[in-house]
Amino acid sequence: xxxxxxxxxxxxxxxxxxxxxxxxxxxxxxxxxxxxxxxxxxxxxxxxxxxxxxxxxxxxxxxxxxxxxxxxxxxxxxxxxxxxxxxxxxxxxxxxxxxxxxxxxxxxxxxxxxxxxxxxxxxxxxxxxxxxxxxxxxxxxxxxxxxxxxxxxxxxxxxxxxxxxxxxxxxxxxxxxxxxxxxxxxxxxxxxxxxxxxxxxxxxxxxxxxxxxxxxxxxxxxxxxxxxxxxxxxxxxxxxxxxxxxxxxxxxxxxxxxxxxxxxxxxxxxxxxxxxxxxxxxxxxxxxxxxxxxxxxxxxxxxxxxxxxxxxxxxxxxxxxxxxxxxxxxxxxxxxxxxxxxxxxxxxxxxxxxxxxxxxxxxxxxxxxxxxxxxxxxxxxxxxxxxxxx
Amino acid sequence: xxxxxxxxxxxxxxxxxxxxxxxxxxxxxxxxxxxxxxxxxxxxxxxxxxxxxxxxxxxxxxxxxxxxxxxxxxxxxxxxxxxxxxxxxxxxxxxxxxxxxxxxxxxxxxxxxxxxxxxxxxxxxxxxxxxxxxxxxxxxxxxxxxxxxxxxxxxxxx
Numbered sequence: 355x356x357x358x359x360x361x362x363x364x365x366x367x368x369x370x371x372x373x374x375x376x377x378x379x380x381x382x383x384x385x386x387x388x389x390x391x392x393x394x395x396x397x398x399x400x401x402x403x404x405x406x407x408x409x410x411x412x413x414x415x416x417x418x419x420x421x422x423x424x425x426x427x428x429x430x431x432x433x434x435x436x437x438x439x440x441x442x443x444x445x446x447x448x449x450x451x452x453x454x455x456x457x458x459x460x461x462x463x464x465x466x467x468x469x470x471x472x473x474x475x476x477x478x479x480x481x482x483x484x485x486x487x488x489x490x491x492x493x494x495x496x497x498x499x500x501x502x503x504x505x506x507x508x509x510x511x512x513x514x515x516x517x518x519x520x521x522x523x524x525x526x527x528x529x530x531x532x533x534x535x536x537x538x539x540x541x542x543x544x545x546x547x548x549x550x551x552x553x554x555x556x557x558x559x560x561x562x563x564x565x566x567x568x569x570x571x572x573x574x575x576x577x578x579x580x581x582x583x584x585x586x587x588x589x590x591x592x593x594x595x596x597x598x599x600x601x602x603x604x605x606x607x608x609x610x611x612x613x614x615x616x617x618x619x620x621x622x623x624x625x626x627x628x629x630x631x632x633x634x635x636x637x638x639x640x641x642x643x644x645x646x647x648x649x650x651x652x653x654x655x656x657x658x659x660x661x662x663x664x665x666x667x668x669x670x671x672x673x674x675x676x677x678x679x680x681x682x683x684x685x686x687x688x689x690x691x692x693x694x695x696x697x698x699x700x701x702x703x704x705x706x707x708x709x710x711x712x713x714x715x716x717x718x719x720x721x722x723x724x725x726x727x728x729x730x731x732x733x734x735x736x737x738x739x740x741x742x743x744x
Numbered sequence: 745x746x747x748x749x750x751x752x753x754x755x756x757x758x759x760x761x762x763x764x765x766x767x768x769x770x771x772x773x774x775x776x777x778x779x780x781x782x783x784x785x786x787x788x789x790x791x792x793x794x795x796x797x798x799x800x801x802x803x804x805x806x807x808x809x810x811x812x813x814x815x816x817x818x819x820x821x822x823x824x825x826x827x828x829x830x831x832x833x834x835x836x837x838x839x840x841x842x843x844x845x846x847x848x849x850x851x852x853x854x855x856x857x858x859x860x861x862x863x864x865x866x867x868x869x870x871x872x873x874x875x876x877x878x879x880x881x882x883x884x885x886x887x888x889x890x891x892x893x894x895x896x897x898x899x900x901x902x
Binding site: 384 | 804806807809835837838839840841842843844846848859862864866867889890891896897
């Protein structure tokens, strides 16, 4: 059984957008391509329409994707490609954040499910009497959510083995949905690429959860991005980010961010000294700050954690605990004090604030710095929520 | 109870609207979206400039549900220019979606129509068609339409 490589999946996830308002023959007359040519046999009957829009009004029926049978190396396989948000009615579907039982019987995002249900019969009609060995489900953004639902439906119906490829997909269903889908399809057959600054994969918030469960998504970085970037969501941005990497290459690059303690220490020291550039508001830097905090605290381990309860009262906040632990860590040894000082320097750089020279690592000062960081994150989180309408 | 729910929804909507317009990480200035970048070019036939050819430009913008068109005429040197087309859309700037604009340039000359430029623009950047490079074309009427990357037509990019 074959696996689409990232470039093929990205080309397919891009090409499907071209069918919103055109037939396949109209697209071909313009010299356009779907990205699956020579792999899957497409004609006008491959395209299906779906309905998006508000609960009561402002609905529209447009091309939502295509389903096609494999040829050559893909003989016996099927491709299901679904497009993402292109219009305001599509966004109304996105905003329908209720819960419905999805194809596999678990709660999913209502808006996504309504769109799926509007074209699911066409999918099942195509598959009737076909018996494919493998069904590839591909999509970006809303199309990624629809691909999740397609994978859910087809794996539950045992229509064939399923592989799922998504770019910048939002969370489609609650934890039970994600676990069930992961179990039926298999985490090794699920490829979820997301840009660290793309707001769409960040929503809807809990209890919605990404699949696959038990396997990290493939984080990609493309240029210097802030915490949230709309441009990071665009499909061409994902195409550029995957470049010529394989899925294992993307996984390795993604895991590169999950650095070893030695690399975290090296990054922290270098970033504080100005060796590594610290981009103000960078999602990567924020992630590294978190890792550095964890690493520093783990260096002093039980000594710090064990004494927390003796000192702080029940009314202390999480930030109070964190500040106290870092303060204690700074007392632990001159070496660790140096790491805490470097951490403070990097946080100031991340926040775009002037550096404080000759700082004294008092509890008050560390609390102040962490509070600054928290306020910045809180405002970015509000921005993410406002940006995607929840 | 229903009144409470409605008030909550209204309150939530107002807060959402306030946050929506004030708490944003990044947006195109004034919601300005480039639908079709400026185009300049020259039309040739057997290496000779073609004067008086009509360059017909059309776009179909998915998010704005808008169709637009304009045209230019080649001068004595076979050259033409079309200005950039922008639209303003706050929602289009802030709500994540995949930009999609169907772009078409046709050359009309002596009763014949030539497919000069057929392209789907999937960003709102000015000169985003060619990754920041201004669009400058050489269009030879004797050419057959062909694909140059994602662009289809008889014109070459200079």
